[in-house]
Amino acid sequence: MKKLTVISAAILGLSTLFVSSATFAKTNEIAVIVKSENSNFWQNVKKGALAAEKELGGKYKVSFQGPQAETAIDEEVNMVKNAINRDVAGIVLAASDPNALIQPVKEAFQHAIPVVIIDSGINSDGKYYQSYLATDNYAAGKLAAEKLLAELKGKGGKVGVMSYTPGSDSAIKRGGGFVDAVKAQKGIDVLETRYSQSDMTLALNQTTDVLASNPELVAMFGANEPTAVGMARAIKEKGYAGKIVAVGFDGNKALQDFVRDGTLNGIVVQSSYQMGFKGVNTIDRILKGEKVEKFIDTGVVYVTKDNIDSEEAQGVLY
Incomplete structure (x- = not known):
């Protein structure tokens, strides 16, 4: 019955498909899967995702995981497949490899699970995922x-x-x-x-x-x-x-210290927090049937010794 509903909904368009999926989903979990847990950058993504969970008032439960190393591509692939098997409401994914993650993202699409890519994309010609949030x-x-x-x-x-x-x-x-x-x-x-x-x-x-x-x-x-x-x-x-x-x-603490002591002339800092925060919120928008942008630029700030204590720099450093 669920399969017939999904197939019928696909004819009406992607937004309808994902609204139908939300109705039938076993869980309210949004799975945030990143390249590695062992980095302040990815931990900052987690902070943003959990802040979005709180802002949405407990509507979804955000899970967060990643391999021990960014080179453990097969492990990340399995994490995506396990999330599909759990019938999650949506997936926020930072792809460690642009080719290896195509198939699992396609499988999520076939199961009517929306995927929002963050940080690093996949070579699928824009297919199978609904939005890409990243630095240009x-x-x-x-x-x-x-x-x-x-x-x-x-x-x-x-x-x-x-x-x-x-x-x-x-x-x-x-x-x-x-x-x-x-x-x-x-x-x-x-x-x-x-x-x-x-x-x-x-x-x-x-x-x-x-x-x-x-x-x-x-x-x-x-x-x-x-x-x-x-x-x-x-x-x-x-x-x-x-x-x-x-x-x-x-822009972690070590890099900030190297800017302050002059070892580094500057650092280009992404807003990894916004990737997590906007990633979860974008899944919510998709499930509500809203149209979302295919690419959302989360921006960068160039931080030097002269501006490191400014409000703009402190907003992206972690």
Whole structure:
């Protein structure tokens, strides 16, 4: 009976489909599934999601989970499938891999469970999910490059790019925006991108290697929280703080401290809290039959020593 209802509702359109799904759902759970639980960035997503749960007055129960590491893609796939089996009301998902998560998101769609993607997308040509809430990562990478180049003031040399998970949608776009902008500058040689697998210790070791083997190095970019922390620690430990321009991405306490002491010239900070908060609220809007935007830009703030204590910066730092 439920299957016939869902099929009939599909003919009337997606919004009707999801309203029908909400009627038949076994639970009122909204599952928030992220790349890893072991990061302040993702914990800030959790804070936002739980704040939305509270604002909605207990209408839904928000669950939160993620693998121990962002490289545990199969584990995240299983988490999505388990959420489908629990017949959750909706799923908020940060995809660790743009291809591996297509099938489980498709399965959610087939079960009339709305999916809102946050942070990193999937390569499904816009199908199977209802909205994508994220930083415009290409624009954010370009902004990081522009700030870094401004600090160089026309000085030429080599620039190191420290990224995280190869194949991740956000890593591809963020790194692409940065590299494209820097390569357009005359006199700059962009080194081959290093990937830390979002492991701070690996990022530290990779940065140490780049510093030692490139005497013409003038600047570095660390493209996510653990990578930027590892990069900054290596820069400081090896005595390069203030000698090279360094820009990070994300805004945990360690990165804030590196901005304050001058190890990092600045950090590009996403609003991970808003990803969680708006992600849950967007699921609620879908289930109420409202039309939602296909892409919602959650924005970034460039934080430096000069503005780190401002209201705007403090609103995104965590």
